[in-house]
Amino acid sequence: MSHGGGGHAAELYPEEQIFAAGIGLSLVGCYLAAILAPYGLGMLIGGLLASAACVAGANTVRKVAAYGLGTGVPSIGMVSLGMGTLSAVAGVLISGCFNLPYWVAPILTLIISAVIGYIVGRLTVNPVGMKIPIMVRSMTFLSIAGAMALLGFTVAYVGSLEPSAYIDGALNNGIMALAFIAAGMAILHPFNACLGPNESHKRTLTLAVACGLLTWFVFSVVKLDVVSIVVSIILWAIVYVKFVKMSLNDACAVLHVPEIPKKEE
Amino acid sequence: MDIVSLIVPLIEITAAGAIINASVHFVPVGGAPAAMATSTGVGTGTTQLAAGAGFTGLMGAAAMAASVGLSPTGIALILLSGAVSSMIMLGVTMLIGQLIYVFGIGVVPAADKCEIDPITKDPQKPYVTPGTTGHGVPTVCFVSGLIGAALGGLGGALAYIALRKLGLDAGIAGMLAVGFFFINAVLASYNIGGTIEGFHDPKFKKMPNGVIASTVASLVFGIISILMVLSV
Numbered sequence: 367m368s369h370g371g372g373g374h375a376a377e378l379y380p381e382e383q384i385f386a387a388g389i390g391l392s393l394v395g396c397y398l399a400a401i402l403a404p405y406g407l408g409m410l411i412g413g414l415l416a417s418a419a420c421v422a423g424a425n426t427v428r429k430v431a432a433y434g435l436g437t438g439v440p441s442i443g444m445v446s447l448g449m450g451t452l453s454a455v456a457g458v459l460i461s462g463c464f465n466l467p468y469w470v471a472p473i474l475t476l477i478i479s480a481v482i483g484y485i486v487g488r489l490t491v492n493p494v495g496m497k498i499p500i501m502v503r504s505m506t507f508l509s510i511a512g513a514m515a516l517l518g519f520t521v522a523y524v525g526s527l528e529p530s531a532y533i534d535g536a537l538n539n540g541i542m543a544l545a546f547i548a549a550g551m552a553i554l555h556p557f558n559a560c561l562g563p564n565e566s567h568k569r570t571l572t573l574a575v576a577c578g579l580l581t582w583f584v585f586s587v588v589k590l591d592v593v594s595i596v597v598s599i600i601l602w603a604i605v606y607v608k609f610v611k612m613s614l615n616d617a618c619a620v621l622h623v624p625e626i627p628k629k630e631e
Numbered sequence: 632m633d634i635v636s637l638i639v640p641l642i643e644i645t646a647a648g649a650i651i652n653a654s655v656h657f658v659p660v661g662g663a664p665a666a667m668a669t670s671t672g673v674g675t676g677t678t679q680l681a682a683g684a685g686f687t688g689l690m691g692a693a694a695m696a697a698s699v700g701l702s703p704t705g706i707a708l709i710l711l712s713g714a715v716s717s718m719i720m721l722g723v724t725m726l727i728g729q730l731i732y733v734f735g736i737g738v739v740p741a742a743d744k745c746e747i748d749p750i751t752k753d754p755q756k757p758y759v760t761p762g763t764t765g766h767g768v769p770t771v772c773f774v775s776g777l778i779g780a781a782l783g784g785l786g787g788a789l790a791y792i793a794l795r796k797l798g799l800d801a802g803i804a805g806m807l808a809v810g811f812f813f814i815n816a817v818l819a820s821y822n823i824g825g826t827i828e829g830f831h832d833p834k835f836k837k838m839p840n841g842v843i844a845s846t847v848a849s850l851v852f853g854i855i856s857i858l859m860v861l862s863v
Contacts, residue, residue, distance in 0.1 A: 436825045438662070438676040441817050448813030451806060452852060459803075459859040478855065485851050486814060489844040494822045538802040546809065 378567040381429050385507055388422025389476075391415045392514040396472040396521050403525025409591040413598065416518025417578030423511030423553035424574035428567075430504035431557050435496075439561065442508065443554025447546050449486060449505075450512025453479035455537065457517065462529030471527050475513050483509025508553075515549040516542070519585050541588070548584050552577040569612050576605040636796070641853040643793035648815045648849025649842050650786035655681045655819035656838045657779025658721065659772035662826045664764065668736045671743055671765030671772060671828045673728045677820030678813070681783060684721040685812045688784025691716025692791050693805055701795060710788045717784025718777050725768045725776050732767040740767030744832045750774055765828070775829025787812050793853075797860045811852055815845045 395415025399408045423446060431439045457475025461468050487505030490496045498504075520542060521527060524535035536542050556574040560566075579602040586594035614620050658680050661672030673680060692713035699705035732738055741758035742748060743765035748755055751770050759765050768776070790811050794804035822841030827834050 435821070437678065437817075437820045437823075441676060441678040441820055444678055444682070444813045445817035448810040448817070451810030452814075452855060455803060455807060456855050456859050463859065463861055482851060482855070486818070486848055489818065489848055490821050493840040493844045494818060495840065496821055533800070533803065537806060538800060540802065542802075542806045543809070546806070 376567065378571065381425060381507075384425045384571075385422045385511070388418040388420075388425075389510060389514055392419035392422075392518045393472055393476065395518050396514075396527070397469070399518070399522040399525065400469075400527045406591075406593075408525040409522050409586055409589050409594040410597065412518060412522030413582040413585055413594055416515060416522055417552070417575075417582045419511050419515040419518055420549055420552035420578035420581060421571070421574045423508055423515060424556040424577065425571065426504055426507045426511060427554060428557040428560075428570050430498060430500060430508075431561070432565075433498045433500075435498075439558040440554050442504075443550055443558075445486070445505075446508035446512035446553055447516065447550040448512075449479060449482045449509040450514075450516045450549075451542065451546060453482060453509065453513035454517040454520065455542070457513070458527070458529050458532050468527050468529060471529075472514075472517060472521075475517050476510060479509045479513035480506055483507070512549070512553065515553065515581075516545045519545045519549060519581065523585055523589055544584070544588065548581045552581045564616060566616065569609065569616065572605060572609045572612060576602055576609055579605060637857050640793040640796045641850075641857060643789055643796075644811070644853035644856065645846055645849045647786045647790035647793065648811070648845040648852070650782055650789065651681075651685065651812060651815040652819040652822075652841045652845035653838060654779045654782030654786055655816055656823060656827060656835055656841065657775045657782065657830055658684070658827070659725070659768060659776050659829050660820075660823070660825075660827055664826065668732055668738045668766050669760075669763040670826055671741070671767065671769065672826060673725055673768065673776075677823055677827075678816055680721070680724070681779075681816040681819070682813060683724065684717045684780045685783045685787045685816065686809065687720035688713040688717030688780075689787040689791060689805065689808055689812065691784065692788035693801065696791065696795065697801070701792065706792055709792055710785055713784040713788025713791075714781040715784070717780040717787070721776050721780035722773075725773055729768045729773075738766035740769040741765050742769045742771055742828055742831070744828045745771065749831055764826075771831055772829045775831070778830070786815075794856060797856060799856075799860060807856065811849070814848055814852070818844050818848060 395412050399412025453475050456478050458471045461471045483506035487502035491501050520536040524532050556570050560570040583598040586598050659672035660677045661670045661674050664670035665672045666674030692709045695709045695712035699708050739758045742755045743759050748771050791808045819841045
């Protein structure tokens with residue numbers, strides 16, 4: 367198995383802390399988005415808090431992909447969103463089927479995604495034979511993060527947790543597909559871009575925050591929510607400039623050359 | 632909803648997962664080394680190649696499903712449409728990749744995992760540059776890739792049909808099928824562990840493990856899908 371990562375750099379915060387904070391915030395975000403939607407604040411608050419789930423997912427990708435997956439970092443980001451799609455849709459639809467109050471949908475999503483993540487994680491270890499010690503735990507975490515990111519952004523867009531409104535507003539018009547790939551990019555891209563021998567947790571996390579905010583921006587544009595568009599693009603610009611400065615500082619040398627110098631004979 | 636109309640889609644979903652997983656093992660995936668023409672196959676990861684072909688198959692199937700409906704003839708047409716769309720997609724990918732490898736980089740397509748090509752009977756080993764594991768997409772890999780794409784499209788279309796039979800709307804069924812496809816494609820790519828040339832590769836013998844994993848995962852997926860539609 368090839369090593370795609372660059373070992374484990376020192377961690378700024380433990381993985382569990384970031385994960386718990388990210389999932390907690392996005393769970394609160396789902397409810398706030400549904401409650402505040404009539405006041406026009408659904409995307410502003412819901413989108414911001416949903417991007418926390420992207421950061422949590424990106425941090426878990428960093429942890430597990432550093433062992434070297436052998437198939438590239440994007441694969442684990444995509445499986446995370448694959449499990450997340452099922453859990454998010456199932457969470458909303460199942461609550462509608464069994465006459466449960468519809469506000470249990472985010473909690474159902476959380477439970478279903480944890481179960482699916484655990485099962486798929488066990489399958490990657492047992493018949494398939496992945497030799498990564500934290501595989502089961504990471505798959506569970508990733509499944510939850512993917513599901514919460516998807517649910518968070520789609521609920522922020524729809525502004526309701528009610529199943530029929532959700533089906534019309536997020537599934538039949540294809541917003542779910544946008545959430546799939548945009549949130550997927552936010553989860554898989556940060557470590558994929560930053561991996562290497564000089565990878566630092568702070569830099570990867572900064573990029574993860576930037577990617578989460580950019581996903582929020584994409585959804586604000588789709589919803590045509592002017593306040594969210596302005597706030598998200600300003601926050602993204604601040605974080606991204608910080609990331610670029612950090613990269614330039616950490617680089618061995620920064621050369622500004624107009625073209626590749628010709629090799630002299 | 633009676634029990635038969637729930638069990639049949641469940642079996643179809645489970646079979647679809649196993650077919651998708653098997654299909655990925657046929658696709659010649661070169662990974663990063665192939666991007667530098669130092670390994671046989673197309674230069675990208677398993678997930679991306681399988682997903683590209685699988686989604687095209689799913690689109691073809693969905694477009695066909697919209698016009699023919701879910702009668703037995705319709706189902707046959709949907710499956711066929713999925714398989715052919717997928718084959719076209721992967722065939723074009725491999726062909727254009729091959730053109731770039733041969734005329735752009737200037738390597739000879741050669742398989743590393745077999746002495747002679749099982750289909751054309753051409754010798755392969757003398758053309759493999761020392762220190763590399765083959766180049767380009769030789770005939771055997773191309774044929775293997777087409778078989779894989781056909782199976783992948785078939786699996787994706789079957790999953791879509793099963794979800795539609797459960798009574799889910801086209802949008803929900805399509806989205807769930809995409810998620811379903813990714814879970815199975817990634818399980819297969821973890822089973823392969825990087826690169827594979829096709830059905831002549833020794834790694835191809837690991838396929839049963841991946842198929843078992845996908846069958847179990849698809850069964851869980853199917854049960855949750857059924858819970859979604861139980862008491863609508």
